[in-house]
């Protein structure tokens with residue numbers, strides 16, 4: 001292969017990866033439309049699209065689509081993207097394909113925060129619909145801060161961060177169990193329901209909040225794309241190439257905590273997306289992070305949006321909690337992916 | 345002098361890996377660092393590259409660009425060889441990769457003789473092929489000082505010859521300063537201008553191959569007895585004859 005041929009081959013590869021992402025985007029659009037069309041009343045896609053475009057004068061239809069289903073459909077996309085992106089970054093900086101907001105205790109932290117408000121929140125002067133996500137976010141951030149503090153003290157090596165994350169997971173799970181133990185019957189039910197994860201609590205305000213965080217954090221992460229790619233060759237080599245490894249890890253960790261915290265705060269613990277989306281993305285576009293990060297976000301959005309559709313179709317008339325659906329569909333799918341021969 | 349260490353000491357906790365070492369390397373020169381396992385070769389290189397905390401001083405020109413190649417050649421990332429080499433340009437890489445960076449990567453691949461591997465996943469290469477890819481990565485950065493930790497340890501005899509010849513010629517032609525850790529004493533003798541023999545973190549001997557590769561120094565550094573023969577072009581050839589008592 002000549003010099004020009006090597007460059008041309010790499011450019012072709014880049015174009016192919018962009019095409020994969022474009023296909024995922026098209027799939028996402030289709031899934032979004034299906035999400036708006038499905039529900040207790042099955043709506044024709046054409047009518048849904050006309051409503052979105054503002055050229056439908058059926059007020060009943062408009063109310064269903066714009067007020068009930070649109071926030072849920074958008075929330076699925078934004079939260080899915082946030083979870084996919086943060087999972088990808090975590091797997092990269094921790095050099096571990098099993099790292100995700102769930103395995104690192106961030107979701108557990110959020111769950112504990114939410115439960116805390118559910119059990120003791122009656123005493124708070126705030127409405128629960130805001131107090132619960134706020135507490136969930138704060139405790140997710142606290143979980144991250146604990147892990148990052150361990151990294152600051154002892155050097156931010158992947159092993160140490162993963163260990164600290166797992167310790168965090170156990171800590172918050174134990175605390176959560178304690179809360180469940182002392183909770184009233186009614187509170188217990190609320191906690192369990194929160195932990196299932198659900199998109200039904202979505203509203204346009206909440207969508208806007210998570211979208212803002214996503215829009216603020218993504219460019220910061222993308223700016224480090226090449227440094228993330230270098231980091232995958234090992235700390236020593238990355239340092240030799242000029243990366244300040246510890247600083248990069250901690251800054252990425254902070255960005256990702258913000259992202260996951262915001263995502264899980266409003267929808268509860270939705271496991272799996274953060275694990276599976278990057279896994280599929282890696283197989284499809286490789287780990288040049290300029291492709292890998294956007295593809296992980298897109299696939300996360302697609303997966304959660306598709307899960308939202310599925311949650312309404314499994315048992316007509318019932319909406320299954322989305323966290324359960326992602327796990328029930330995701331686990332066999334993931335097992336199949338792994339057995340078929342992973343991306344690595 | 346292009347890079348100079350003065351009283352360089354590297355500690356890992358209580359363990360001293362490099363003790364008060366003073367060493368210089370010059371433009372257009374290949375300096376081979378040799379010594380037994382654990383004698384501090386890698387630590388010395390990492391300190392020269394500024395990658396480990398150390399005491400003592402390392403002096404080099406502010407404009408010097410260091411290309412450091414670690415000993416470890418494992419790689420797990422889902423990246424192609426071309427991407428790995430391109431990362432050598434990290435300091436100038438933008439989201440949209442500029443032509444000079446692409447050209448430098450392609451040229452470096454050519455230089456180490458593996459252009460046909462450009463589109464392969466790095467994880468599918470043999471150890472030796474990976475070593476060549478990482479060498480191309482270092483060269484792509486257009487460095488002025490090369491610090492190479494066992495750049496040829498996984499290479500077959502032909503590739504070892506090719507890589508060391510390449511390094512020596514590039515060093516002469518571009519006026520680089522190359523410091524390479526080599527385990528193969530005969531290769532070191534042939535390709536390096538000077539040798540530095542480390543023993544327990546200190547400098548046991550330094551100078552021309554003939555001055556360093558002597559039975560006494562080898563006995564002390566490696567615990568072997570060896571005969572030193574004269575090679576075809578006059579450079580010394582080490583033949584181990586036994587383990588010293």
Ligand SMILES: Nc1ncnc2c1ncn2[C@@H]1O[C@H](COP(=O)(O)OP(=O)(O)O)[C@@H](O)[C@H]1O
Nearest residue numbers: 356359361379380381382383384385386387388
């Ligand atoms: N990260 C580390 N932590 C503790 N000890 C280390 C570390 N790296 C190297 N050492 C020790 O320092 C000494 C020198 O190691 P090194 O520089 O790798 O030697 P060489 O490259 O000559 O084999 C060895 O005794 C090794 O065990």
Ligand SMILES: [Mg+2]
Nearest residue numbers: 385386387415
């Ligand atoms: Mg070594």
